[in-house]
Amino acid sequence: MINDKIKIFIKTFSLIISLFISMTNASFGSELDKLFLKLKNASNQNVALKYEGEIWRYWYNDGLNDNSNKIMDECLVFFKNNKLDKAINCFTNLNRLDHNWAEPLNKIATIKFLMGDYEKSIKYIKLTLEKEPRHFGAIAGLVQINVILKKYDTALKHLVSLEKIHPFISILSLRPDLEKLLKKHSI
Numbered sequence: 001m002i003n004d005k006i007k008i009f010i011k012t013f014s015l016i017i018s019l020f021i022s023m024t025n026a027s028f029g030s031e032l033d034k035l036f037l038k039l040k041n042a043s044n045q046n047v048a049l050k051y052e053g054e055i056w057r058y059w060y061n062d063g064l065n066d067n068s069n070k071i072m073d074e075c076l077v078f079f080k081n082n083k084l085d086k087a088i089n090c091f092t093n094l095n096r097l098d099h100n101w102a103e104p105l106n107k108i109a110t111i112k113f114l115m116g117d118y119e120k121s122i123k124y125i126k127l128t129l130e131k132e133p134r135h136f137g138a139i140a141g142l143v144q145i146n147v148i149l150k151k152y153d154t155a156l157k158h159l160v161s162l163e164k165i166h167p168f169i170s171i172l173s174l175r176p177d178l179e180k181l182l183k184k185h186s187i
Helices: 002-040 045-060 066-080 084-097 102-114 118-131 136-148 152-165 170-186
Strands: none
Touching (some): 045 102
16 A cells, blocks of 8 residues: 555656656747747847857757756867867767757867868768757858868858848858859859
8 A cells, every 4th residue: 555655656756757847848948949039030240149149058058957067168168278189079978978969069060170070070060950950050060061162052052041040140141152153163
């Protein structure tokens, strides 16, 4: 009898915890959705930059728990101090620990880009975009890589999709040049 009551209590408690977690995740998700909507509808570059910064702060603190967020901070210190080998190891370990978080993957993609390993960078960008399809930093990386690889049509395609997410991101200034290059290469 006591065992049955304990089992019922545990099941009930587990259900309550599960509901709380899903509500918390939905709350955070809606917060991010609201930021993206504000970014998309920004009236000028200064307003857009404000929301861009808030989205980056969200992404940097979107870990599974406080420990993951603390590790992200440590990884970012390596990255900012140009200790790329330590940074990539740190972000890789963080991704293993918290595999649903897009930002460690994005940082690995960025480091691979900085090292000139465009193929691996693209691989990690795609993984980032599987977790956060609106990741304007990752999409901007795809634009840069495709320009470097002289795949101007692909770069322009990504630029167009990026504009729908972040209408004031600075890389959009490449559009006229990309269009000229496409015309030049199609002749």
